Amino acid sequence: MVDADQTFVIVGGGLAGAKAAETLRAEGFNGRVILIGDERDHPYERPPLSKGYLTGKEERDTVFVHEPAWYAQNDIELHLGQPVTAVDREARTVRLGDGTTIRYDRLLLATGSEPRRLDIPGTDLAGVHHLRRLAHADRLRHVLASLGRDNGHLVIAGGGWIGLEVAAAARGYGAEVTVVESEPTPLHHILGPELGQLFADLHAEHGVRFHFGARLTEVIGQDGMVLAVRTDDGEEHPAHAVLAAVGAAPRTALAEAAGLDLVDRAHGGGVAVDESLRTSDPEIFAAGDVAAAHHPLLHTRLRVEHWANALNGGPAAARAMLGRSVSYDRVPYFFTDQYDLGMEYSGWAPPGSYDQVVARGDVGKRAFIAFWLKDRRVLAGMNVNVWDVTEPIQRLIRSGAQVDPEALADPSVPLENLI
Template identity: 70%
Template sequence: MAVGRQCVDGANRTFLIIGGGLAGAKAAQTLREENFTGRVILVGDEHEHPYERPPLSKDYLLGRAERGSVYVHEPAWYAHHRIELHLGQPAVSIDRAAREVRLGDGARLPYDALLLATGAEPRRLGIPGTDLAGVHHLRRLAHADHLRGVLTGGVGPDRDGDPLVIAGAGWIGLEVAAAARTLGVPVTVVEPAPGPLHHVLGPEAGEVFTALHREHGVTFHFGTRLRAIHGRDGMVAEVLTEDGRRLPARAVLAAIGAKPRTSLAAAAGLELAGEGDGIAVDASLRTSDPRIFAAGDAAAVALPGAPGHRRVEHWANALNSGPAAARAMLGQKVTYDRVPYFFSDQYDAGLEYSGWAPPGTYDRVVWRGSPQDVAKREFIAFWLAGGRVLAGLNMNVWDVTGPIQALIRSGRPVDEKALADPEVPLASLAGD
């Protein structure tokens, strides 16, 4: 990300941030670090102070992290840095002409520059039975609290033998599956694709995750989806799949993806990307209104090596795009062009993924190390198109994200034999 520094005091200006997640909190922090002395207002529709989401499917869900550890800042930080908080209040409309945002309680907040960090929300199953007790989503801290109660036996001792059924084998679904199995809960995953993470990694690396989870006792049903959820005494009792299976269920987690929260932007007449898939922003994270910016899960930006505008829902994007948008609001020259990055922990496997290479975009996968070596499971996988690296996944191999991202950015063809050879430094393959 290129940044040209321009210090603007702005004592008489008001910068308003809509969104109480990581992107919004980091934007507020950056404004103060860049010596902005004006008014900073942060609006969040949850009563919680801004928090990070990765622990919700990892350590917090497992009970290894305390509640306070998920917060971006200590609660007292906001008052100390003169950040005005409006928590538990949704923003319901933007008056672009008056430069005001109206909240759910009727309050109107002015702005000279506005940042939309409204995030995303879980996609719903849309099938019979989703109103039963025991149907869960995982996006918010309250969701994690409820699901943790299930995983620690909160639904009653007579249900201990029934599995948690997870609809969806994406990152969230697999991380929750790993947490549940670590806690001894039986897990069944139902996924319409032919394998886990298929639309992200394709079949080659997907097989690695299938094997990893099966080793830990997870049952998969691929090529089908949930058709209905049946209950007993108001509680989830079983699920029915589209291919006719009836599966017992202790609880159901809908992990079928997320959709950007764009209704506020759409109602204000801001340009959306594609078919409403995020708020369209330019390289400085500015929307079609020059006074309004967007960051985090809701923003659709141009990605290095990928066509058009795309949303990146991962933690690193929120961490970096919030500060980038804040600097752009201050008038600094910003080019947000980071390579997408994601990390995950599942059982004893730690992994990082950089780039973008869904099925149909690559023609070959090159391995450095063997994914079949179950004892170690240490490898790097590279997705290539025309000899150029589009993405890389390192599992239990560390300190290689920088070189992998350099290969992606270079856009140069690489020697596949050298790419697969652990004795050849990755940094030497990216060129100057």
């Protein structure tokens, strides 16, 4: 039971936190809502940081979740540029970096994730970058434009989604780009070798060079500036800037210090939550990148680091905080835009979980849908330059129905007919 005398505190000023605050007010909560973020910027969405804003196609103001005035208009108390340093579960308080304590009745942890670092010599040089925050994108956007003007070289460590999106943005500015990836293709652990190769070919056509099967061992510099990188197979690549895009780690330090149950890193890490996004403390919830939720549809614990999870997970946690019945079973979803390729992916099909990949359409022309199957059941689907099919793909996944692979591959058979 909640009432107007209660205080709900949200730690994390990203999309999940902002949407949770919005939902609390939309669902009629009249108590105090306090949103705390360790960045000085108002809550913003992260996809533009490696897409539209980084490429220069979108303005900075377009990244924000709400207009700045919205928070005061909805009586949301903002504490920006202020980290939370501790949670006292017994006293039900959070302590801020300036020593202030705030009492909560219910608490939402939406602390997100942070870029993994390269543990090699030279990463303290000024030309080594990460991309997670708006300030990172501000800086990197300027760097890419400068590299393009001066025919400079960017080396990207990691061929995942962020690495590839930044590679596309950098080529758009005219910069030279080399991607160093330890696997034989980009996105190898996500899409497998066949579809990973599709992205390798796409980028190669736009002038990106790949160095597969290698890792960076050193960033070489002089007078604080980047000059080159070395890899573990003895190669050396010229570089004027380096982007570390080797994944992200959930920001669990606050939860760990508070004694909340965590998930082992080998299983994805994160704060363990049930299907209602409640942690091992009944008054504390977690959402977004940091939450490792029991997924009622997939029957596993899953931590998803994508925009849709923050967009939908924040509101789900808010409803659970209000005492509503919540079963957070959204089909995982993410998207990317690289050059003239647009893609949406729905589902969950980690390596070893599927026994067949079926394509519908023309893979060579990059206009197709790929499906990952196990025992003829669709685990995941990826539509490339084919639109308005996310709903039927997700319905196929949810149904758990066995499908005929030949019919699945036949564009003349409507997907709706297979459910």
